[in-house]
Amino acid sequence: MTDQSAVHQIDAVGLVCPLPILRFKKRTQDLPRGTQVEFLADDPSGRKDLQALCELTGHRIEWIREEDAGVIRYRISLA
Numbered sequence: 088m089t090d091q092s093a094v095h096q097i098d099a100v101g102l103v104c105p106l107p108i109l110r111f112k113k114r115t116q117d118l119p120r121g122t123q124v125e126f127l128a129d130d131p132s133g134r135k136d137l138q139a140l141c142e143l144t145g146h147r148i149e150w151i152r153e154e155d156a157g158v159i160r161y162r163i164s165l166a
Contacts, residue, residue: 099128100158108136115146118165123149126161137161 097114099107107128115124126137134151141148145166152160 094123094125094162096125097127099126099130099133101129103130104132104136106130107133108140111137111140115165120165122165124161124163124165126163128159128161129157134159137163 095115095118097111099110102110107126107130111124111126115122118124128137130136138148140146141163147164147166149162149164151162154160
């Protein structure tokens with residue numbers, strides 16, 4: 088399920104805390120376990136918040152990539 092077409096994308100660029108995490112939670116609540124999610128955010132506190140959420144929910148952050156303009160791309164496997 089690593090094919091790019093099988094990845095669910097959530098764009099939270101331009102949103103500030105707590106909106107990126109709230110968007111992530113809302114958009115993933117009905118997705119099945121094992122779904123790969125690509126989450127884009129540029130909020131400086133987003134990494135810490137997303138890591139905390141994943142610890143609570145059991146989701147796994149597969150990788151984190153910093154891109155241009157301060158955007159951070161996360162690949163998350165839903166639990």
